[in-house]
Ligand code: DX5
């Protein structure tokens with residue numbers, strides 16, 4: 001399983017040290033939540049912070065855009081050092097084109113589905129994506145409660161992946177804990193994003209090891 005700690009729950013007064021801690025940890029990717037206060041009711045961080053963290057980070061930057069008109073910012077996030085750019089289905093009018101533009105910039109292209117957005121909608125676009133991120137909370141905040149129907153969505157996506165894009169990575173984001181992580185992995189999740197359940201630990205690297213032990 002690929003583990004992607006979400007720095008939304010990290011200490012923003014010492015983000016550089018948090019990145020260095022993640023470099024030394026067993027974490028695989030670093031998940032960065034970009035919010036615009038329009039698509040979601042919260043504002044977080046953007047291009048300048050990704051740019052500042054990129055030279056420090058020794059692991060891929062998995063950038064989750066919770067913004068409207070994501071296609072306008074592809075070049076900026078590529079130049080800032082994003083390795084994966086994940087955009088929401090709900091705000092993408094020309095998804096094939098936008099995914100192609102993300103790939104052309106050398107990044108992995110990801111589609112994100114809100115909890116209410118149905119997996120079968122991906123039928124005609126799945127082969128153009130590297131990652132599908134299933135939101136298991138309504139995006140906007142860390143520390144929310146996991147929405148239980150996410151397991152069913154993972155299973156639906158596994159079936160579609162086998163048919164259309166066997167190399168696709170299925171990522172799950174929101175409310176992931178040590179309790180539900182084993183169930184998510186056995187349902188077919190390849191990547192788990194974890195914010196609060198990692199950064200609330202007294203010993204964060206040890207908590208990361210606990211997640212990584214899950215098979
Ligand atoms: C929520 C973000 C998540 C968030 C997850 O909108 O997309 O990445 O940081 O945090 P937890 O694991 O605390 O739900």
Ligand code: ZN
Nearest residue numbers: 033064173193
């Ligand atoms: Zn996220």
